[in-house]
Amino acid sequence: ETGVTQSPTHLIKTRGQQVTLRCSSQSGHNTVSWYQQALGQGPQFIFQYYREEENGRGNFPPRFSGLQFPNYSSELNVNALELDDSALYLCASSLAGVTEAFFGQGTRLTVV
């Protein structure tokens, strides 16, 4: 157990809808990152939040957005869902400048 919890574990949405995924970071960690993992692929970096500000983003469109709260928990929001958004979404918490990231078990999103 890493101490990083994500909810929900599974979710089915219709194309065009919006979705919010949630993550509780490990205690004491001030950085949270989100990753998308398609079937058979490695996780792809979406973005990262540090002290409630987005400070890094991968190659994902603006319809992927997020928030980090004062208690370092986080949300990932995806608007106008597309079929290709079907994936495992992973949240990882860490301390600034440290490579060891602690991942949650992920949210399996299916877009139909």
Place this chain on the structure above:
Amino acid sequence: LAKTTQPISMDSYEGQEVNITCSHNNIATNDYITWYQQFPSQGPRFIIQGYKTKVTNEVASLFIPADRKSSTLSLPRVSLSDTAVYYCLVGDPSMYSGGGADGLTFGKGTHLIIQP
């Protein structure tokens, strides 16, 4: 970020030592080598990290030659529960979070299958 190349899959048997090699020819001076393990439907788990020579922990050893253009993850006496995907990552830890935020760059990893 330095690109890595590792075998797509490997097979071994219980009780054997398994070595997974990763190539990273354009590794930069400030880059570290990090390995993660991932089981199906779970998030990746940090295994080990090193900069040069040899690093050992309770789970694995990491061997890095002097030129740092490759590295080898060694898993001693594997069991069926070591069946997983293993990812080799190379990058500057100071860029992962806080001041710089490149995120962790995962490739497709190595699918390790342990048989009885």
